[in-house]
Amino acid sequence: MAQELYELPEGWKWTAWTDALEIIGGKNQKDVVTDDGQYAIYGSGGEMGRATKFLCPAYTTIIGRKGTINKPQYIEQPFWNVDTAFGLAPNEQLDTKLFFYFCCSFNFLTLNRSTTLPSLTKRDLYTLKIPLPPLNEQKRIVAKIDALFTRIDTAITHLQQTLELSKALFASALDEAFQKSASTRGVLTDVVNFIGGSQPPKAQFSDTEHDGYVRLIQIRDYKSDAYKVYVKKESTKKFCSADDVMIGRYGPPVFQILRGLDGAYNVALMKAVPDEVRLSKVYLFWFLRSPSIQHYIVSISQRAAGQSGVNKKALEKYKIPLPTLDEQQGIVSHLESLSERIGILEISTREKINDLTALKASLLDAAFKGEL
Numbered sequence: 001m002a003q004e005l006y007e008l009p010e011g012w013k014w015t016a017w018t019d020a021l022e023i024i025g026g027k028n029q030k031d032v033v034t035d036d037g038q039y040a041i042y043g044s045g046g047e048m049g050r051a052t053k054f055l056c057p058a059y060t061t062i063i064g065r066k067g068t069i070n071k072p073q074y075i076e077q078p079f080w081n082v083d084t085a086f087g088l089a090p091n092e093q094l095d096t097k098l099f100f101y102f103c104c105s106f107n108f109l110t111l112n113r114s115t116t117l118p119s120l121t122k123r124d125l126y127t128l129k130i131p132l133p134p135l136n137e138q139k140r141i142v143a144k145i146d147a148l149f150t151r152i153d154t155a156i157t158h159l160q161q162t163l164e165l166s167k168a169l170f171a172s173a174l175d176e177a178f179q180k181s182a183s184t185r186g187v188l189t190d191v192v193n194f195i196g197g198s199q200p201p202k203a204q205f206s207d208t209e210h211d212g213y214v215r216l217i218q219i220r221d222y223k224s225d226a227y228k229v230y231v232k233k234e235s236t237k238k239f240c241s242a243d244d245v246m247i248g249r250y251g252p253p254v255f256q257i258l259r260g261l262d263g264a265y266n267v268a269l270m271k272a273v274p275d276e277v278r279l280s281k282v283y284l285f286w287f288l289r290s291p292s293i294q295h296y297i298v299s300i301s302q303r304a305a306g307q308s309g310v311n312k313k314a315l316e317k318y319k320i321p322l323p324t325l326d327e328q329q330g331i332v333s334h335l336e337s338l339s340e341r342i343g344i345l346e347i348s349t350r351e352k353i354n355d356l357t358a359l360k361a362s363l364l365d366a367a368f369k370g371e372l
Contacts, residue, residue, distance in 0.1 A: 009370035015132040020094045023122050024056050024087035040079045044068040054078035056087035059096035061103050066119045072103035095138040105364035131368050152356050159353050166342050174290040177331050182323035189316035193273045197265040200235040215263035219248045222258045236264045245272040245285045250309040255297045257288040283328040286335050
C-alpha cells in the first residue's frame, strides 16, 4: 500500500528516508555476545543480552525486520541489533526523537508482503517519506509531545494501579469471607467428587456442529469461541453444564477455576461435583478461587516431581469451611455483589486507558500535520 501524502504547512517538506536516515541491518550476535559486554543487544522484542561491539549509534530507533514489525523502540545508547531487526539512524537534518515518534505513528504492517510471518525489507522502507519541518520546529514538537506523553503515561500508570488494587482488594475479601464463614471444616474429598475428562480421538473432531454431536470443551474455550470443536455425543460420557465448577488441570496457569459452558469436557479439565446437601456449587466455585487455596495448590503442584498439573491428592485433602447452606448463600451474595462492582470499575478503568492510548495516537497524527 502506497504511503498517503497530504498537504504540509508552509516551510515543511516531504523528505525521503533515503535522504534523512540510514537503515542499519542487524547481524548475528554469536561473535560479540558476552555476559559483561559494554553494549546492549536488541531485537524487536527488547534487550537480549550484552555485546563487545555495537552496530547502531546512540539515539537510534529500532524496528523488527521479521515478526514484531510495528513496535519501534528508541535506544539512547549505542547497541548491537540482531538480524531480525533494523536500526534506523537519522542524519543531522532530522531530530532523532521526532523520527521515533513518526515511527510510532506509522503502521508498518501496511508494508508487510508476507502471508505468514510479518516482515519488512530495506527496499520498502526506503520508499517512505517523512513530513519534515525546520529543525527548530522539530525540537519544539518533540518537547511538546514529550510533555503531553509524560502526563498521559502518568495517568495510565495510575489507572493500571487502580486495576491492580481492585484485584488485590477482591482477593483479600475472598479469603476473609471464607476465614470467617464457619468453625466447622471438612476435607474437600468428603464433600466434593472430582471427575476427570475424556479425550475422544482427534479423527472424530468436527469444526461444525451436526446432529448427534456435542461441543468438546477445552480450557481455552472459556476465554474464546474462536476454536470450537465438536465430537459425537456417543464418544464420551463426561459432560458439564454452564453452572458446573470446572478446574483447569494443566497450565499455565495451573488450577484455573471455570464455569459457563455446556458440553463434553476433555482431559485437561475436571469437574468438581459437590454434595449439594452440604455444599452449594456457587459457594464451592468462589472458595476454589480464593487466594489461600490457589497459592497452596499452585505451589505444591509445581513442586511435585514429574507433576505438570494440579496435584489432585493435595487438592482432595484441603479443608473447606462448611457453614449452613443459608450462610453459604449469604457469603455468595456478598462476593458476587462485590465482584460485580469491581467488574464495572475494571471496565470503566480499561475504557479510560484505551481512551488515553488513543489520545496519544491522535496527538502524533496532529504533530505530523503541523497542528500541534
